[in-house]
Amino acid sequence: MNQEALAAWFESGIVHNWMVELYWMFPLMETFHFVGLCLLFGSLLVVDGRVLGIGKFINMNEAMKFIPLAIGAFAINLVSGYTFLTADPNAYLGNIGFQWKIGLIAVAGINALWFWFGEHKELCQLADGADAPFRAKVIALLSVILWVIIIVLGRLIPYTDF
């Protein structure tokens, strides 16, 4: 599917009409997007902070409860992000900042899957105060760095429309 067809598809939905016709929809969705990103980043800070050793005595098993919260927050941002995209798809699809943002979200997603399927089990047995394995630390650091870049890119979208 080329960009024009994709843009037409985004514009064909009812959400597009809401976003264009109701002046308060865009700020409302932006607010959700910001709240969602704080919740997402905050819950990641708990999990990644524990693995990295900043909060060494955070119980690892309990810290994992923040993962569903992160997923819920991501869902808020997926939905609110979709509404921006439907409002003016051509402004986003061809935008280099947006393209990199989506690409890095995919990388962060793969990183999260690696964490869940590769490290989760072993980490849950980690005693309070004990160091996490090096591999897990790499994943956690990568997660924090990726999400910082994703947030930065998101904020830069209005300025990367070359």
Add this chain to the structure above:
Amino acid sequence: MDQLLLAYENGAVGLFIRESIWGYPIVLASHAVGMATVLGVAWMLCLRVLGFAKGISITSLDKLFIVGWAGFLLNLISGIVLFAGSASVYFYQWTFQLKLGAIILGGILLKFVMNEVRANGSKQKLLAALCAFCWLVGVVTGRLMAYVTA
């Protein structure tokens, strides 16, 4: 006051933020990262006090405050720089005034929450809920500053 605001707005910082091509976007992006960090840490702590993930001891979670403070410092600096963009306008916007008030109150309440937790007091949850709400007001009014210019 107006003179002071205009002097700041027309000074070097104001000029930089309005005229440098990448200056504004980069400072704005930093402000978003700082926000995610401060709000992230504050909200997670409030959630824990409210009863989420009870197995985590609150004192082990407050180690994240170092990260939270780093975010706060980043936002204090980026906020002061962004403010120079149009200081004389922002200062009188009710959204900005409310944002500033909510952040100050949110910060003070966070301290109260920790004191109450250490004293094992009965108002922990009430304070945590109020604190989380203040930070929510801070984000919402910050976003609305771009739309409600009165």
